[in-house]
Amino acid sequence: xxxxxxxxxxxxxxxxxxxxxxxxxxxxxxxxxxxxxxxxxxxxxxxxxxxxxxxxxxxxxxxxxxxxxxxxxxxxxxxxx
Numbered sequence: 001x002x003x004x005x006x007x008x009x010x011x012x013x014x015x016x017x018x019x020x021x022x023x024x025x026x027x028x029x030x031x032x033x034x035x036x037x038x039x040x041x042x043x044x045x046x047x048x049x050x051x052x053x054x055x056x057x058x059x060x061x062x063x064x065x066x067x068x069x070x071x072x073x074x075x076x077x078x079x080x081x
Contacts, residue, residue, distance in 0.1 A: 005027050005072060006029050007030075008029075009028045011024075011027075013025075019079060019080060020077050020078065022076070024073065024076075025073070026071065026073040029071050030068070030069060031067050032068065034067075055076055060076065061075075062075070062076045063075050
């Protein structure tokens with residue numbers, strides 16, 4: 001996250017219940033425009049999309065929340081069984 005986000009702080013939280021494990025990574029970096037990943041995919045850059053595909057293959061979800069200048073949050077939820 002430091003390399004791409006220029007973040008000064010990163011918070012990593014891991015939690016679980018009987019059914020799911022949840023990993024949340026949040027930074028205070030530069031964020032990004034949510035429309036840019038679609039453009040980046042068309043240029044052959046797949047990073048987050050590959051991670052989201054892998055999460056779906058495992059029965060989970062990967063979501064991102066970002067805005068320019070407002071940091072980024074990545075949330076991964078996976079089933080435990």
